[in-house]
Amino acid sequence: MISLLIKNAWLLTMQGEACGFVEKGAVAVDKDKIISVGKTEELENKWQAEKVIDATGKVVLPGLIDAHIHTGMALYRGVAQDMNNWLQKGVGPFFNGITDEEISIGSMLNVLEGIKAGTTTFGDYDYPMARIVNNHYQAGVRCHVASMVNELPSNLHHLRVGEIYPLDQTIGKRKLKEAIELLDKWHRKGNGRITCALGPQGADMVSKELLLEMRKLAKTYGVKVHIHVAQGERETDQMIKRYGMRTVEYLNSIGYLDEDLMAVHLTDATKEEVELLAKSGVSMIHCPGSIGLIDGIVPPVIEYMEAGGKVGLGSDQAPGNNCNNMFNEMKSAAIFNKIKKADPTVMPAEKALRLATIEGAKAIGLEKEVGSLEVGKKADMIIVNMQEPGLSPVILKPVNNIVANLVYSARGHEVETSIIDGEIIMENRWIRSVDEQEVIQKAQRAANSLSERIVKRIQSVNN
Amino acid sequence: MISLLIKNAWLLTMQGEACGFVEKGAVAVDKDKIISVGKTEELENKWQAEKVIDATGKVVLPGLIDAHIHTGMALYRGVAQDMNNWLQKGVGPFFNGITDEEISIGSMLNVLEGIKAGTTTFGDYDYPMARIVNNHYQAGVRCHVASMVNELPSNLHHLRVGEIYPLDQTIGKRKLKEAIELLDKWHRKGNGRITCALGPQGADMVSKELLLEMRKLAKTYGVKVHIHVAQGERETDQMIKRYGMRTVEYLNSIGYLDEDLMAVHLTDATKEEVELLAKSGVSMIHCPGSIGLIDGIVPPVIEYMEAGGKVGLGSDQAPGNNCNNMFNEMKSAAIFNKIKKADPTVMPAEKALRLATIEGAKAIGLEKEVGSLEVGKKADMIIVNMQEPGLSPVILKPVNNIVANLVYSARGHEVETSIIDGEIIMENRWIRSVDEQEVIQKAQRAANSLSERIVKRIQSVNN
Numbered sequence: 069m070i071s072l073l074i075k076n077a078w079l080l081t082m083q084g085e086a087c088g089f090v091e092k093g094a095v096a097v098d099k100d101k102i103i104s105v106g107k108t109e110e111l112e113n114k115w116q117a118e119k120v121i122d123a124t125g126k127v128v129l130p131g132l133i134d135a136h137i138h139t140g141m142a143l144y145r146g147v148a149q150d151m152n153n154w155l156q157k158g159v160g161p162f163f164n165g166i167t168d169e170e171i172s173i174g175s176m177l178n179v180l181e182g183i184k185a186g187t188t189t190f191g192d193y194d195y196p197m198a199r200i201v202n203n204h205y206q207a208g209v210r211c212h213v214a215s216m217v218n219e220l221p222s223n224l225h226h227l228r229v230g231e232i233y234p235l236d237q238t239i240g241k242r243k244l245k246e247a248i249e250l251l252d253k254w255h256r257k258g259n260g261r262i263t264c265a266l267g268p269q270g271a272d273m274v275s276k277e278l279l280l281e282m283r284k285l286a287k288t289y290g291v292k293v294h295i296h297v298a299q300g301e302r303e304t305d306q307m308i309k310r311y312g313m314r315t316v317e318y319l320n321s322i323g324y325l326d327e328d329l330m331a332v333h334l335t336d337a338t339k340e341e342v343e344l345l346a347k348s349g350v351s352m353i354h355c356p357g358s359i360g361l362i363d364g365i366v367p368p369v370i371e372y373m374e375a376g377g378k379v380g381l382g383s384d385q386a387p388g389n390n391c392n393n394m395f396n397e398m399k400s401a402a403i404f405n406k407i408k409k410a411d412p413t414v415m416p417a418e419k420a421l422r423l424a425t426i427e428g429a430k431a432i433g434l435e436k437e438v439g440s441l442e443v444g445k446k447a448d449m450i451i452v453n454m455q456e457p458g459l460s461p462v463i464l465k466p467v468n469n470i471v472a473n474l475v476y477s478a479r480g481h482e483v484e485t486s487i488i489d490g491e492i493i494m495e496n497r498w499i500r501s502v503d504e505q506e507v508i509q510k511a512q513r514a515a516n517s518l519s520e521r522i523v524k525r526i527q528s529v530n531n
Numbered sequence: 532m533i534s535l536l537i538k539n540a541w542l543l544t545m546q547g548e549a550c551g552f553v554e555k556g557a558v559a560v561d562k563d564k565i566i567s568v569g570k571t572e573e574l575e576n577k578w579q580a581e582k583v584i585d586a587t588g589k590v591v592l593p594g595l596i597d598a599h600i601h602t603g604m605a606l607y608r609g610v611a612q613d614m615n616n617w618l619q620k621g622v623g624p625f626f627n628g629i630t631d632e633e634i635s636i637g638s639m640l641n642v643l644e645g646i647k648a649g650t651t652t653f654g655d656y657d658y659p660m661a662r663i664v665n666n667h668y669q670a671g672v673r674c675h676v677a678s679m680v681n682e683l684p685s686n687l688h689h690l691r692v693g694e695i696y697p698l699d700q701t702i703g704k705r706k707l708k709e710a711i712e713l714l715d716k717w718h719r720k721g722n723g724r725i726t727c728a729l730g731p732q733g734a735d736m737v738s739k740e741l742l743l744e745m746r747k748l749a750k751t752y753g754v755k756v757h758i759h760v761a762q763g764e765r766e767t768d769q770m771i772k773r774y775g776m777r778t779v780e781y782l783n784s785i786g787y788l789d790e791d792l793m794a795v796h797l798t799d800a801t802k803e804e805v806e807l808l809a810k811s812g813v814s815m816i817h818c819p820g821s822i823g824l825i826d827g828i829v830p831p832v833i834e835y836m837e838a839g840g841k842v843g844l845g846s847d848q849a850p851g852n853n854c855n856n857m858f859n860e861m862k863s864a865a866i867f868n869k870i871k872k873a874d875p876t877v878m879p880a881e882k883a884l885r886l887a888t889i890e891g892a893k894a895i896g897l898e899k900e901v902g903s904l905e906v907g908k909k910a911d912m913i914i915v916n917m918q919e920p921g922l923s924p925v926i927l928k929p930v931n932n933i934v935a936n937l938v939y940s941a942r943g944h945e946v947e948t949s950i951i952d953g954e955i956i957m958e959n960r961w962i963r964s965v966d967e968q969e970v971i972q973k974a975q976r977a978a979n980s981l982s983e984r985i986v987k988r989i990q991s992v993n994n
Contacts, residue, residue, distance in 0.1 A: 143924060144926065144932075145923075145924070145932060145936060145940065146926070146932030146933075146935040146936040146939065146940065147926060147930050147932050147935075148930075149875070149879075149880065149935050149939060150865075150875060150876055150878075150879035150880060150935075151875060151876060152875065152876060154875070161929070174924075177920050177923060177924075178920070180920040181919075181920035181921045184920060184921075185921075357866075360866045360869065360870055361865075361866055361869065361875065361939060362875060363873075363875060364869035364870050364872060364873045364874050364875045364877075365870070365873060366870055386940075389939070389940075390935060390936055390939040390940045391921050391939065391940035391942075392921070393921065393940075393942075396942075400866075402613075402824075403820075403823045403824055403863075403867075404866075404867075404870060406823065406824065406827035407823055407827050407828070407829055407867060407870055407871070408870070409827060410826075410827045410828065411827050412612070412613060412614060412615065412617070412824065412825060412826060412827045413613055413614060413615060414827075415613075416612075416613035417612065417613060455968065455971050456644075456971075457640050457641070457643040457644035457647060457967065457970070457971065458644045458647075458648075458854050458855070458856065460608075460640060460971050460974055460975060460978075461606060461608070461637075461640075461971075461974050461975040461977070461978035461979075462975065462978075463607065463609070463610060463978055463982050464982070465982050465983075465985075465986050466624070466982070466985055466986050466989055467610050467611075469607075469608060469609030469610050470609075472609040472610075472612050472613075472853060473608060473609040473853055476609065476612060476824060476852070476853040476854065477608065477609065477849075477852075477853045477854035477856075479854075479856075479859075479942035479943060479944065480942060481942065481944040504920065505918065507920070508918050508919075508920065508923050508924075511923055511924045512923060512924040512925065514924070515923075515924035515925075515926055516924075519926050519927070519928050519929070520928075522928075522929055523928050523929050526929055
């Protein structure tokens with residue numbers, strides 16, 4: 069008796085070069101693993117399961133991978149957009165005013181938002197991760213977490229634009245210690261659901277010594293280095309002033325470019341930089357929604373893919389995206405790039421879907437465990453109901469419209485059921501592991517308190 | 532005793548220059564009209580209502596206006612994208628193979644998709660509208676419909692690219708007759724819910740004589756002319772070959788540019804053309820989702836607004852968008868333009884929301900009836916539940932995040948209740964007027980039959 073059989077589905081296994089479509093497909097799961105993928109007829113005859121899900125009229129595909137998200141910023145969703153100087157003027161007051169407790173409360177909102185929109189793996193990169201990671205553990209999701217490390221004093225928002233940031237080694241040491249504690253406590257825990265990475269916030273925000281120490285630690289633990297790279301003018305300006313080099317050149321000069329590096333954004337990376345990174349085996353994490361909204365820019369992801377580099381997608385942070393939904397990222401990746409290149413053929417739907425599944429898994433180093441429906445992999449998958457006005461009808465011939473409609477029309481609420489590590493985390497839109505309304509209400513109370521505190525602070529500054 | 536009181540809402544009345552926010556707001560409705568808008572305290576004391584909706588934790592705003600949609604193409608959603616020659620190679624086989632009955636069945640899918648995503652007014656521009664309009668009537672939505680008129684023979688897809696289309700006057704006469712019958716039968720019917728326009732498909736697709744005759748008829752009936760303008764290379768090439776002029780110059784030369792004209796797309800309109808159109812009082816209907824996906828282009832809507840022109844938003848057709856959801860159009864309008872201009876400050880969220888409500892109403896000539904919550908206007912409004920992980924928390928100070936989150940994070944399924952012409956058409960996601968699952972199943976059966984027919988046709992051509 070195996071634990072779960074899903075049958076009669078339109079399967080997108082994401083095996084092979086495209087999306088691995090199977091009509092009337094089935095997936096057999098035992099405990100946390102996929103033990104068989106194929107036609108319903110065959111699997112139904114072969115396996116007896118404790119639970120059988122009839123997925124007639126539904127699509128089953130690997131759970132989506134959000135390779136870069138700051139869940140700690142969810143509590144101030146939507147307070148900063150349509151503006152210049154997003155970081156300093158927009159999110160600054162909230163970023164500087166929020167408590168660790170509030171960060172943790174807000175973070176759970178993002179986890180639920182993700183689950184309800186098909187995310188099964190969260191590449192969470194934030195601080196204090198020691199608290200945040202408990203939300204992932206409790207919700208039952210897979211995560212790849214890094215405790216963000218910088219050496220920035222907290223009063224940084226008083227700096228003039230263009231002034232070089234002071235770096236404070238005592239801050240770096242404390243945050244590095246926390247990052248190591250996270251690794252020791254959580255890496256490969258929860259049946260392997262939780263994995264860790266080292267997370268320097270940017271080459272401009274930590275000293276060279278600390279960057280090198282973190283790389284050494286990453287090699288010792290066998291984990292990735294997750295870092296923002298080439299985020300734009302502010303960063304480049306700091307790097308030139310401090311080191312006389314742009315970020316990629318600098319990282320190369322200190323031997324940082326290899327396949328354990330995840331480079332997030334590459335907003336203003338040049339063609340040469342992209343080629344160097346891709347050739348070096350570095351992964352690019354592309355966050356189209358966030359960079360489009362905050363900067364009005366489409367990072368060079370097409371060039372990165374053409375150069376043979378590994379690419380994953382991320383939803384980044386709630387203030388300045390303003391959602392954390394991989395259906396939004398897939399669609400944005402596809403259409404923003406068509407607009408950038410004035411060419412509707414670039415980034416077709418199936419490529420976008422691959423970035424959110426199997427390619428994303430490769431980009432974060434979890435391709436042996438997730439990203440496709442394949443025997444031996446972890447049972448992370450979602451069931452999407454196509455019996456919605458916006459996703460129907462389903463046409464299989466002479467063209468198959470399923471992937472196009474998932475990428476260009478689905479919005480996330482069509483994800484009915486989510487299975488992570490073989491456990492049903494959400495069934496028929498009901499999240500089993502966490503009380504959704506309680507999380508929302510708690511977040512609202514925390515936001516009210518944060519909001520009042522910031523209003524008072526502004527008043528006291530003005531008086 | 533009035534018919535309906537909605538109370539305790541976050542109101543976006545869309546009155547004034549911005550979004551007209553009211554905290555703890557209420558709207559009183561009697562029959563089809565809004566009779567009072569204000570604070571809950573005041574309205575609650577003043578009115579006794581047959582039905583009271585407590586909208587605590589919810590936003591109430593005017594129903595969204597989809598100023599340009601071809602609902603007749605919904606049955607082949609998602610069959611054509613990521614390609615060049617979208618019209619001829621992509622949708623061609625379906626467009627030419629579908630029956631009137633199938634068009635009508637598919638159309639209802641789009642109506643339901645729209646209702647469930649907050650659309651209350653459908654600017655439907657398709658053929659045969661005589662059949663399609665029954666869906667709008669039955670579903671209880673507001674619509675502004677045009678029976679699309681062209682003089683194109685049905686075997687047009689055999690033309691070589693660049694070859695001038697033949698125009699067939701007998702076709703034009705027949706379709707014009709149908710357009711007039713539609714006006715006579717439906718204009719201002721259903722308590723004024725149904726209004727009509729005249730709909731030549733494009734200046735390249737009907738003769739000058741027919742264009743002029745339609746304009747004359749529009750003046751006689753007091754209705755708009757709804758037409759595709761400057762759709763891109765194909766159209767411009769035809770216009771230059773036929774008349775030696777680009778479309779806008781041609782329309783100007785025949786006296787077509789005035790405030791009764793709705794010009795859809797303007798994909799490749801020049802700055803001078805945009806200024807001429809805006810100055811002439813012509814409305815631009817901007818379809819960012821569709822043109823972004825099909826062409827990789829962002830039409831000059833910023834320039835149109837800067838020139839003082841009226842602008843509405845449209846979702847266009849299901850194959851090549853691939854959704855008909857005004858939340859998608861608002862978000863796309865905002866972010867695509869930021870990308871085009873490399874400037875995050877252009878098209879802020881509140882402007883996008885205005886385009887889908889009050890500005891859209893002006894663009895289609897229904898601003899006296901809909902587009903804002905204002906005493907004397909029709910009661911067309913939606914209730915959006917903000918108690919969703921992706922829309923919470925709600926912050927009112929020091930910045931209000933409601934509009935930003937509606938535009939950048941909401942996806943449509945958060946619309947809980949829809950009121951049109953004072954009637955509750957959808958309540959708690961359940962559509963009262965039409966059986967949603969029956970529509971979906973019927974559309975699937977029709978799509979199966981269409982699909983089989985097209986496969987056979989392709990086989991017979993190949994044999």
